[in-house]
Amino acid sequence: MSPRTERQFEEIREARKKAIMDTALELFATEGFDKTSISKIAVKAGISKGLLYNYFSSKEDLIKTIIFNGLDSLTGYIDPNHDGVLTRDELQYFIEEFFNAIEKNEHYWRLYFTLFFQRHVLKLVEKRLIVMIHTYMKMLVRYFEAKGSDDPETDAIMLGAVLDGIGFHFMANTATFPVEKIKQKLIKMYC
Numbered sequence: 001m002s003p004r005t006e007r008q009f010e011e012i013r014e015a016r017k018k019a020i021m022d023t024a025l026e027l028f029a030t031e032g033f034d035k036t037s038i039s040k041i042a043v044k045a046g047i048s049k050g051l052l053y054n055y056f057s058s059k060e061d062l063i064k065t066i067i068f069n070g071l072d073s074l075t076g077y078i079d080p081n082h083d084g085v086l087t088r089d090e091l092q093y094f095i096e097e098f099f100n101a102i103e104k105n106e107h108y109w110r111l112y113f114t115l116f117f118q119r120h121v122l123k124l125v126e127k128r129l130i131v132m133i134h135t136y137m138k139m140l141v142r143y144f145e146a147k148g149s150d151d152p153e154t155d156a157i158m159l160g161a162v163l164d165g166i167g168f169h170f171m172a173n174t175a176t177f178p179v180e181k182i183k184q185k186l187i188k189m190y191c
Contacts, residue, residue, distance in 0.1 A: 025108060033063060038058075041059075067125045068128060071129070073101070102166075103179060106174065133160070140155075
């Protein structure tokens, strides 16, 4: 058996990091940030606490990484060609991907929505979250201006609030929430 290559070591490292993040995400979403210890994450992930610290410096570092990875993934859909201009097709694509994301990654969105009720945890991600929201709100305002809105700022804020509300209500009632109907109605209203 030949020794592992640098690439194989990197793949192992990334797989462990993902396993830690997936485990922490599940625990943070189901038990809460404060009730989830690094020890509990390590045990559930099947690794030692010391090894976990090779990947993340603290529980706070771990939750920040989880939140930012999820947000980066979703916001990548709002301007896929990265030109800073939001078109009707791009907004529709973003709305569709938003619905896909909340359906496919329930633990992440449960964690995301509980952040706003845990001020001390929100503070960990707040600065970057504000910058991210501000960037995309400016893009939405320009989108609504181009559509001839008489109040593009309010329209942009309202769309953000509607999406947050949809996500929150979906998390509260996944079994009977009419996902497809609401998605189509939202696309019709905004695109």
